[in-house]
Amino acid sequence: MTLSRWNPPDTLSAREARIRKRVGKKRKMFGFLCDQRCELFDEEFQAELEQMYRDTGAGKDPVPPALLAMVVLLQSYSKASDSDAVELAACDARWQLVLGCLGSDEAPFSQGALFNFRERLIAHDMDRKLLDRTRELAKRTGAFDYKQLPKKLDVAIDSSPLIGAGRVEDAFNLLAHAAWKVVLCVAELRDRPAELLVDELGIPLLAESSIKKALDIDWSDPVAKNAALNLLLGQIETLEQWVKTNLSSEASKPPLQDQLGLLERLREQDLEPDPKGGGQRIERGVAKDRRVSVEDPDMRHGRKTKTKTFNGYKRHIAVDLGTKLILAVTVASANEPEKDSLPTLVDRLDQQGLELGRMYFDRGYIESSDVPELIADGVEIICKPWRQSNGDKFNKTDFKLDFAKQTVTCPGEQTQPMILGEIARFDADVCNACALKSKCTTSDRGRGLRVAANEPLQAKLRVLQGSAEGRARLRERVPVEHSLAHVSQRQGNRARYLGKRKNEYDLTRAAALVNLQVIQRELESSEVAIAA
Template sequence: MGVVARWRPKQELTEQEQHIVQRMERTGKLFAFLRHHRHELIDDAFQEELEAMYRQTGAGKEPVPPGLMVMAMILQGYMKASDATMVELTVFDLRVQMVLDCMGSTEPAFSQAALCEFRHRFIRHNMDRRLLEKSVEVAMRHKEFDPRKVKAMLRVAIDSRPLEGAGRVEDTLNLLGHAARKVVACVAREKGWPKEKVCREAGIPLLLEKSVKKGLDVDWNEAGQKARALQKLVKQLDAMRAWLKKHVPEEQLTRPPLSVHLATLEQIGKQDLEPDPEGGGGVRIRKEVAEDRRVSVEDGEMRHGRKSKSKRFNGYKQHMATDLDEKLILACAVTPANRPEAEATPELEKDMKQQKLRIDKLYIDRGYITSSVVEKVQEQGGEVRCKPWKSKNGELFSKSEFKLDMRSRTISCPGGQTQSFTLGTTVEFEAQVCDGCPLRAQCTQARPGQGRTVAIGEDEALQQRLRKLVKTPAGRQRLRERVGVEHRQAHLARRQGPRARYRGVRKNVFDLRRASCIQNLEAWQRRLEPSPAKVG
C-alpha cells in the first residue's frame, strides 16, 4: 500500500459556510464548533498516528483519509446515526458536508463498508482511547482552561451507570434452542443444505418451528409439563450432538464459527441444567443461579446486574473518571453488569497514567472503596472522599460506639474493656469480662461464656477518617462535591440512551469513549462562548 492520503480541510469559511454557521447559533452548535476547530482536534500529529494503523497491510484499495473518517464517527455519535444513514448524510446534510469539507458533493464521502472496516481497525489499534485523550489535550491547551492543572494534581470523581445490553435475554429453554439454531445454521452453510434438512437429519425437529416453545407445545401452567418439555428438548440436543460427531468432520467441529456455537450450547447446558435428583438419568433447571451465568446467545458478555436490591438489569456497567474542576471526562471503562465496581479501576488508572495525570482528591462511592486506585491515591499523599460503610447492629451497640485507636491498634468497648487488633481480623472481647458487664444486654445477644465480637476491616484507618468527615457540615459539603460526575453520567445517558448500541465489552467501550469525547468537545465549546455578562 502506498502513502495514506491525509485529510487537509481548509480553515477559512466560504460564504455558504458562514451562512450555515450563523443559522446554528442556538441549535446544532457543535457543527459550527467542529467547523472552526476541526484542524486542532484532527491535527497532523494525530493524523500521523492514525496513518500508522495502515502500515504493512499489503496492497489493496487506498483508504479514505483516516482523519476524515474519525470526524465522521464523531458526527455519527453526535447525531445517533446508523452506518447506512451516516453515508447518506454526507450527500444531503449541509452541516455534515461542511464539517467533513465536502460541500456540494453529490457522491458519498465513503461507503458503509469503509466506515464499518475503519471502526474495526480503529478499535483494534486502541485509537478510541487516543481520541478521548486528544479531546482532553486540545481542551486543556486553551487559555479558557487552567493550564497549571494539566499533568498536575486533579480532583477526580469516579462513578458508574447501568447499560442495558443489546442482546436478547432469554430463559433456559429458549437459550438452548437459540444456541442449537446457530449450530444448525452453521452446519447448513458448510454442507450447502437447507436448515430444515439438517434439523430432520440431525434428529432435532423442534427447530423446524418458529420457536422452541411452539414446537414443544405444552400447557406451561400444568404441573410437570415444563419438566417433560425440557427432557424432550435435551433428548433432541443429544441426538444432534451424536449426528454431528458422525457426519461432520472433526476439523470443522473444532474450527470457528461452528466450534464457537457448540461451545455456547455447552456453556448454557452446564450453567442452567443439573442432574435430576429423582433419578432416571434426566436433568432439571438448576435451582440456584450459576455464577457468571450467560443470559444471551447473541451477546455472550452480557450479565445480570442490580441497580438496587429490588431492581435488576441485564447488560453492562459503564464507568468514568471525571475532572471535577474542568468538567472533562478523563477515562472510561465497561464491565459486565455482575462484576463489582472495583474491577473497572485498573483500566481507568491505566488510561489516566497514559496521560500523566495524578489525583489529588478522589471522590467515589462505596463500590470502589476496595479498588487499587484508592490505595495508590493514599500512597501518593492524596485524599479519598467517600461515604463510610454504615455500622448496624439493630438495637444493640453498633461499631461506632466503640473507640478505635489506630496508632496503638486497640479497640475499647463502651464498658471500658480494651483489646488489641490486627487489620482484616475479628476482635473478640473476653467472655469473662463481658459476662459481668452491666451493659451486656445493650451490647450483645451472645450466650453466656461468649464475648462481643467486632470486625476490623483492612481499610479501617480510611473508614475512621471517612466517619469523622461525614459527621461535620463541612465534611458533608466536601462529599457533595462529587455531584459533578453524576451530571456527566446524566448527559451521557441522554446522549447514548439506556440501551447499548453494540454487543460485547470492547465495542461498548469504544461507544462510551466516543460519547465522552463529544461531551469534552461540548465542554470546550461552552468555555469559548462569551458569558451573559460580557454579551450584555
C-alpha cells in the same frame, strides 16, 4: 497504498459562511466542529491515525482517517447509523460544512469504509486517543485557565447501567438458540439446508422459531415443564452425538468448536441432575456469572439497587472536577463490582501522565486493591463510609479502635487486640457479666466485631461524614453525576453494539462529544465575558 490527509479549507466560502452563521444559533456543535477541525485533527494526530493502516501498496486508497474520525463524532451528535451517516454526508449541508464537502452530490465515504474504520479504531485503541485529544484541545483553545487550577487533579468516578443489545433468554430459549447455532454451523460445513438437516436427524424442536410454543405445555406444571426440558435435551444430545460421529475433526476447531462449547456452558450453568431421577432439571437459583444472551457473550445480570435489576453492562467514567472534562471511561459486564473497574480507570489516567490529588467515588469502589496504593501515593480518598447497622445493638461506631496500638475497646471498656481483615473477639465471661450486654449482643460466647481490611480508611471517612464541612466535601463529586447524565443522554441507556469493547467505543465517542460541548460552552462564556 498512499494515505491522503484530510485538509479542510481554513477559509470558508460565502455559502459555507452563511451555513456556519445559521448553525451558530441552533445545533451549535456543527459550527464548533467546523471551527476546531484543523486543531482537533492536526498533522501529528493524523499521522497517528494513519498508523492503523498497513503500507502494502495494494488495494484502493482509503478515505482520509481523520475525516472518518470526524464522521464518528458527527454520528454520535446526530445519533445516526452507518447508513444514515452516508446519507447525511451526501444531503445535509451541516454535515458537509464540517466535512469540507459542501455542494457534493456524493458522500466522501462509503458505509463499508466507515465500518472498516471503526474496526481499525477499536483494534488500535485509537478511540481512547480521540478522547485524550479533546482534553488537549481544551488546553490549546484556552478554554480553561490552567494556571488557576491545581496541578494535581481532583477526579470523580461514577457508573450507570447500560442495557445490553442482545436478546435476554431463559434456560429453555438459551439452550434451543445455542443448539440452532450448532445446526446452522453444521449445515454450512455440509453445504445443506439447516431445515433439511433437522428433519433427517429427527430433531424438529431445534428448528422452531419459538421453543415454548412448540413444546405447548402448561408452564405452571412442574412435571410437564421437566418432561419438556428433557425432551429438548434429548434432541440436543442427538445432534451432539451426530456431530461427534460425523464431524469429529471439524468439532475440534472453530467455528463449530465454539458453538459446541457455548452449548455445553449453557447446559452447565442452567441445569442440574434431577434428585428424583430421570434426567436434568433447571438449576435452583442463578448461577454465578450466568450468561444471559447467546448473541452477546459479555452481557450479564446486574443490579442498580436491591430492587432494581438490569441485563447488560455498567459504564464507568472519570471526570476532572476542575474542568468537568471526562478523562477516562470503561465498560464492564453488569455483574462486575465497581471495585474491579477502578484499576482500569486509574491505569488510563496514569497513561496520560495525570497527577491525582483527590479521588471521589461511591462505596462500591472503596474495596478496590488500587485504593491502598493510591493512598500510599498521597492521593486523598473522598467517599461515604460503609453504613454501620446492628439493629438496636451497639454497632462499630460505638467501639474505640486504636490503630496505633492495634486494639479495640467496647462500650463496656473491655479491650482486645485487633487484626485488620479479621474478627476481634471479646471475652465471653466479661461480656456475660457486663451491665451493657443487653445493648451489645445476645450471644453467650461474647461479642465479635469484624474489622475490615480498610478499617483505618473507613474510620477517617466516618469522621469526614460526621461534620458539616466533611459533608460539603462529599458533595463536591456532584459534577460527575451531571457528566454521566450527559453521557447517558448522548449514548442512550440501551447498548448500540454487542460486546464490551464495541460498547466502550460507543461510550468513548459519547464522552468525547460531551467534552467538546464543555469546551464550547467555556469558550462562549469567555467571549461573553470579554464582550461585557
